[in-house]
Amino acid sequence: MSDDNGTPLSPEQQGLRDQLKEGYNLIGKSPIKVDGMAKTTGETKFADDLSLPRQLFVKLHRSHVAYARIKSIDTSKAEALPGVVAVLTGESLPIPFGILPVSQDEHALCIDKVRFIGDPVAAVAAIDEDVAFEAMQLIHVEYEKLDPVFDPAKALLNNEEPLHDYGDDGNVHKRVSMNFGDVEGAFDDADLVLEEKYFFEGNTHLPLEQHATLAWREPDGRLTVWSCTQTPHYVHKAMSNVLEMPPSRVRIIATPNGGGFGGKSDPFNHEIVCAKLALITNRPCKIALTREEVFYCHRGRHPTLMNMKVGFRKDGQMTGMHFQSLLDGGGYGSYGVASTYYTGALQTVTYKLPNYRFDGVRTFTNKPPCGPKRGHGTPQPRFALEVHLDRAAHELGIDPADIRLNHLCPPDSITANWLKVGSMGLGPCIEKVVEASGWRERYGKLPHGKGLGLACSSYISGAGLPIYWNAMPHSGVTVQLDRGGGVAVFCGETEIGQGSDTVLAMCVAEVLGIELEDIRLVVGDTHTTPVDLGSYSSRVTLMMGNAAFQAAERAREMIAKAAGERLEVPSVRLRFAENRVFDVQDPEHGLTFAKAVQLAETKFGTIAVAGSYTPPATPGKYRGAGVGPSPAYSYSAAVIQVDVDPETGETVVEKIWVAHDIGQSINEMLVIGQVEGGVYMGLGEAIMEEMTYRPNRFGVHKIPSMLEYKSPTTYEMPPVETFLIEDPDPNGPFGAKEVGQGPLLPIMPAVANAVFDAVGVRVDEIPVTPDKVLKAMTSKDKRYGPTKYPDLKITDTMYVKTLEQGGDGTSPRPPKAPTSSGKKVSS
Amino acid sequence: MNPTTEAGGPPPPPTSLAKTHMVLRVNGEDHEVAFRPHKTLLEVLREDMDLTGTKHGCELGECGTCTVLMDGEPKLSCLVLGLESDGVDIETVEGMAGPEGGHPLQHTFAELGAAQCGYCTPGFLLTAKAVLEDDKDPSRETLVEELSGNLCRCTGYLKIYEAIELAAQRMREKGSSDEGGSHV
Amino acid sequence: MMRLPSFRYLAPKDAAETAKILTGEGPDAMIVAGGTDLYPNMKRRHQMPKTLVSLRNVNDLRGVEMNGAVTIGSNETLRGLERNAELKTRLPALWTAVQSISTPILRNMGTIGGNVCLDTRCNYYNQNWEWRRGIDFCMKCDGTVCWVAPSSSVCWAVNSSDTVPVLIAMGAKFTLVSTRGERTIEAIEMFGEDGIDYLTKQKDEVLTRIEIPDQGNATSVYRKVRRRGAFDFPVAAVAARVEMDGDEVKDVNLVLNAVGPKPVVCESTQEFLKGKKLTPEVVEEAAKLAARGAKPLDNTDHLSMWRKKVVSVEVKRALGALR
Incomplete structure (x- = not known):
């Protein structure tokens, strides 16, 4: 052995x-969670539950304009206020940071420009929160207003005063175009070519715990920071870098997070500011954000406009796909480059897809930065793909379950974009939910207003590569x-x-x-x-x-x-x-x-x-191959039953059946809890959650509150039947794969597909709100969704041969530029 | 309403920093506390009494996270003044466990995974405790209604229902065995 | 955390003492009952009263009396009303409205008086001070422009009370007490024309009693439209009260709320319905007529166009339920 x-x-x-x-x-x-009793007795100490003697309270003064150059900052009134111990501006923290090495574009406090309403400009440390709050309001900043951009389609064109002086051009943060196989040829070979546009509105994590940080300068000058972060290692790197302290003298302790969902994965300005103030004042400093400020931290789902073109054979087999995504990135880079790649990464791992092309663009806009929310970059394309498949099934007269079951991506295979799929349990997942929901007997046969929808998904069990390159x-x-x-x-x-x-x-x-x-x-x-x-x-x-x-x-x-x-x-x-x-x-x-x-x-x-x-090496070697590979992929399938009120368009989700290919549960109760929680969060995204702004009113966030950002209550959560498919994956510990993110993904498309079954209309936009359903019902083409797609100005497509074509996972270097975009190129 | 500031100027600061002194009955014990009169019960509990088990998610009555029991009724501690809390029996999550161990709800929430991140948990536990005082065998419909003022982002509420139902069952069983048992 | 500004706190023992304090303190004093509306507003610096006059010890304003009429003390909690089995039987529409307010926890705190006097709402207004600075404030608080209707000379913040439309439809009366004496007004007379002066109640007056006359044979219904089953204020609400004579409408009251700064009494629809049978055609026509009175703007949850559409659907359903 x-x-x-x-x-x-x-x-x-x-x-x-x-x-x-x-x-x-x-x-x-x-078995009972090891932290279970601590959490139910109030003993668990979250970041804001910690305090130290002589502690000061920190507040950030945030920009009230969306885009402006900072002309001057007057902190004198704040400094004069009794109880104020220190005031800080960006000059004291000149080193930029950011989660990705390629996007070091944030300052702890803005120095040159502010880029969205809520961008922090100055900070105060005072004896308590009341005084800090008052002092924060006494800071006066003089701005020279700049012309803000809120719409990514406009950001594509707006190069006059781009938000940042890096990126691909103007306000284009990242532009990527990758072609695997012969996509144009695949469309020629298809019996049916379907093209449609989809939009996925932004939404946010909304953890119940607002971000909080406590920083302490130890007597010997070293720094200890307690913070509710999902990534203490990256905070450690950013903190020591910006504070110019050796990492060995900076200690980050991640407190238990009161919910994260991706929203606490970046190093944050407030963490660094709080630490700096602790160093300056030689007193412990605490910052705890208000709910409104958490909306400004954001890093949630990118609003994404998509164009999906797929060729199908009569039997439902996909011949090729051309997918385009335009991501509204907000004011900073965050994980955005990775998010952009992720919108194009995982279309290939669920169903056979021999030829695939992906064009993606992320733009900067004057809004809080988007980043990784549960599913990171993949829920948007997954929504488009799964609704697209539902359409194709209808066009081709195939049961939506069968169009998936008959063309599953085989286990232990290499996809067109060079992802290595290992264990693959999507088939049993689909069979489970189809059987449990009575799909075969009930789909397409429920009375008007009632409908069933099916959708599937896959997610990575960890990224194959780290965020900064190292071995x-x-x-x-x-x-x-x-x-x-x-x-x-x-x-x-x-x-x-x-x-x-x-x-x-x-x-x-x-x-x-x-x-x-x-x-x-x-x-x-x-x-x-x-x-x-x-x-x-x-x-x-x-x-x-x-x-x-x-x-x-x-x-x-x-x-x-x-x-x-x-x-x-x-x-x-x-x-x-x-x-x-x-x-x-x-x-x-x-x-x-x-x-x-x-x-x-x-x-x-x-x-x-x-x-x-350390994860195994990945077969893809082309530029951009770092996003998508994983030691193992989880799979999920869901059937959702809805009741649509044809007069108002209101949609009630009545029941959800979900199956998840977990490989092997470590703790079954926790796995089911993650499935149910993912379903819940997906449900919110599907029917009500929106992170929206008022571009015609200076770009304010429309609804930065728990009341108006609609998180589903007990009333909206339907019964959920969960099935686990256990087929141990050789790469997982005891065979385990992920469950935290995958089960969220099929919910949004399954709801949209169920609405179609219920009232015969397509809502190609998330969330599926009553006004959209109603508009679709009264429209000629029985559809609500985007009708235009901007030119992404792709000039440089990377062509990679698939394994089938005899490729080796590399791309020609430098990549060949085709004479005109979209033309078939033989190489 | 009531524009008290010049447009654009910051609102006036709290004028009084003097503390008020009173006795609050929290978790069955009287506590002498001194706090600023404009403080909410939430702030008094967390900052002046070190009872940080009570959490906060919005401080505006929009999430239910800060729920405590006042004379047995769930209330939002972010919207009650410390000043308004005298003469009332206040119960926080720290008061749920007795010398014999945790409240049945605390055990079932832990056992069944009803507490994931655990941040909304104290609020849910106290709301649930009040529900079980009124209804020893609550239906799902009752739970959906009575828990509708507590938001949870982790669980989708399902394991919370299960935990309350199991605790209710255990409490009923214990209740009937207590009644049936002979007291020596 | 969001913090309150400071204030002086007084807790009188009865309505008379409350009125006396209000007179003495002048316009810088505000009444607080449950605190569920005022405290969030204070934390957001909408209102910063120098003196808070709390009703927490005012026990003479609690309780429900049921004779022919139903009289409710303004300081009665919403939860108290919800748990009142007789109220549920006698005035199911009012009970439904009460039960639909926010959440069970909030109803343990909030009072009926507070819901009647609920500050008008607008998502340009119900924001933190820092947020409002981003729009240079609004007409209702600290600014000059009504951002939902910038050319408007009045404020369009929305009356979002659930109980108000039902109380108006039922012909309720409000009793107001001040040191100047006591007056009783029709429910509808309580409400002003715009989102700033949304109450006719004077600053020195205390709402003490709500009296709902004997409803006789009339039946009522309340329908509320909102995104979620809890927390949310109505984005459109319909209260309907119908008294039939055989199969014909003898008397009808139809009131909309949450579609403008003031509750809307649909007078022409009421006229239209009188003496008619509530056939589906009549109901449909009435629904169209009634919806004309709704002027939802883009300052609540949901699109205003959609809200306008569902008003007629909800009126139709309300009348349908009373058929």
Whole structure:
């Protein structure tokens, strides 16, 4: 026996493999979350629950104009106010930052320009929030107003005073065009070519916890920052860079996040400002944002205008696809370059698609920056694709379930855009929801107003590449053994409610045969824990889980060696369960786990071992191939039943059936919780949530409040029937894949498809609101949706041969520019 | 209404920084507290009494996160003054557990995954506790209605219903065994 | 956190003392009952009263009396009304309206008086001070322009009360007390013409009682349109009260709300309906007529055009329910 790399397994490793084959102690079961009781007793300390003696309160003075040059800042009145300890402006923090190395375009406080209403310009630290609030209002900024741009189609043309002096041109932050295979030829070969335009409105994470940060200058001058961040490692990098302090002297502790959903994945201006003020004042400083300010932090779903052109054969097989996306990026880069690529990345992993072209553009506009929200860049194209398939099924007279089932992307295959698909459980997912919903009997046959819709999706279990280029592990875990049988586990992961703490403890406990209560976790602390890149891109279970497995296995190996010697049993025969180490052939013959640890410590000295995980290399080598690859893809399918009021257009979602290909549940209860939570968030996006502005009123955010940003209440949430498809993926720990994001994705298209079944109209725009349904019902073409698509001005398309064409995953360098865009090019 | 400032000028500051001194009955105990009179109960609990179990999500009555019980009724602590809270029995999440352990709801919320990020959880727990005082076996319809003032972004509410139903069942079983059992 | 400005806090024991304080303090004093409307407004710096006169100890304004008429103390909580089984039986439309307000938790705090006096709402107005600075404020607070209708000389903030249209339809009367004495007015007389002067109640007056006359054989219905099943204010609301004589309409009251600064009594529709049978054709025609009185603008949730459309649907359904 050998591991994946061909290295022979040690007897101890073999013993563990045998043990796991015999059945799991914990994996797949539903033990109580390790942080469960702390959360239900109010003991969990969120960032704003922390405070330190002599603490100051920080408030940001934010721009009230959408786009302007800062002429002067007068802080004298604020400084004179009793109780104000320090006032800060951008000059003190001149180094820019940003989550992506290619988009270092943010300043902690604006220096030259403000780029949206809410962009911070100055900060105050005062003895309490009342004084800080008052002082913040006393700051006077003189602006020279500039002509703002709010519409991405206009941003494409507006080059006079672009928001930034970097990017592809003018206000175009990123323009990308990639062609895989012979797309034009594929349209020629098709029996049906369908082209339609879709729009997905922006929406936001709306975590219940508003962002908060506490910063403390230690007596020796070092800095400790507690913050509700999903990515302490990236905050660490940005913080030390902007503050010009060695990373070794900056410590970021991620507090448990009161919801994140992607909204706490960037390093934020308020975090850096708060830390700077703590350094300046030599007093602890806290900032806690108001709800309105959280809307200005945003980094949520990009509003995206899409054009989808697909060729189909009569049997529903896609011959080729040309997909275009125009993303409204807001004022800064954030994850936007990645988001842009993601709108074009995952169309290929669900159904066979031999030829594929993607053009994407992200523009800057004078609104809060967009970024990664649950599903990052993929819900928009997924909506377009799944509604498009529904259309094609109707045109071709094929059941929407069959057009999908008959053309699934095969497992263990390479897609046109060079993604490696491993395990693929979409077929069973579709079959489950079709059966449970009575689809075959009921679809197309419900009375007018009632309808069923089906849609599917896929998502990555962690990105194959890190955010900044490096070859180091994506996740590390240290396991330290205590003579009493306790195990301390250290990992940089961040608990954001998804249950990562529990997954970490369960992976270690499973390997060591101990109980969760015997494990102490130390997480999300850049000072004491090995790096885990963060709670984003659904990477934690797979990557941290693999690292935890490796660390625990290494600890187990030492314990097994020592215990085997004492028990005079070959260590391959040792089993670890119920806090004991024993001979599988004579279970009575064994030791307590604590005793075995003592023997191991005697033999090896103090035991603290590490494990780490680096994703496998990806087959795509072309420029841009870094977005999309993942060690494993999850799959989901949903059927949704709606009741549409034909007179008002109001849509009630009555029931949702959802199936998710999880590979293997680590904790089944948490998996179902993630499915239900994803469905809930998708439902909000599908029918009511909108992040909108008033371009004709200076660009103010239309509704920055919990009341007017419509998050579904108990009344809107229908019953959900969840099915898990378990087919372990070789790349996942115990076979596990992601669940945090995938199950959100099919909800929006399934609702739109269900509305079509109910009242026979297409709403090609998310959210599907009553006014749109009503407009579609009274329109000639029974459709509501975008009718125009701007010229994305693609001049430079990269042509990549598919595997089928004999390609090797690379693109010609420099990429060949075709004589005119869209023409077939043979190479 | 009531324009008290020049257009464009900042509104006037709080004029009084002097603290008021009173006794609040929180979680069954009387506490002497000093706080500024314009502070809400939410602020008094969190900032002047270190009871940070009560969370906040909007401070405008639009999310239900800051819910506490006042004389057994769920109320929004962000919209009640500290000054208006004397003579009332205030219960926060910290007061739910007794010496014998957590309230059944606290256990079932943890066991069934009704608390994901846990931030809305204190508000839900207290609302749910009040529901179970009135109705020992609430229907789903009752739960949908009574919990409609608490927003949760993580769970989609389904596991919250299940946790309340399980706690209700355990409380009923305990209630009937207490009644049936002989007291020695 | 959003914080309150400071104020002086007084908690009188009865209506008379309240009135006395209001007279003494002048226009810088405001009454607070449940606080669910005023405190958010104060946190957003819409209103910054120097003195808050709390009704929390004013027990003579609580309770519901039911004889032929129903008399409700203004300080009665919404939850108290919701739990009043007799009220539910006798005035189901009012009960429905009460039960539809915001959330159960908020109804534990809010009072009927507060809902009647609810500040008009507008999403150019119900924003933080910093946000409003971005539009250079608005006519209703700190500014000069009504941004939803920039050429308008009046404020278009929306009366968003659920109980008001029902109370008007039912012919309720409001009693107002001040040191100048007591007066009783028809419900509709309480409401002013624009979003700023939306109440005719004087600053020194306390709303003490709401009296709903015996409804006799009349039946009523309340229909509310909003995005979500909780939290949301109406974006269109219809209250209808019909008294039939055989199968003909003897008397009818039709009131719209949340479609303008003032509740709309659909007088011409009422005239049209009198003496008619409520056939589907008549109801359809009445719905069209009634919708003419609705002037929704783009300052609430939902598109104003859509709100206008659903007004007629909702009127039709309201009358249909009373047929």
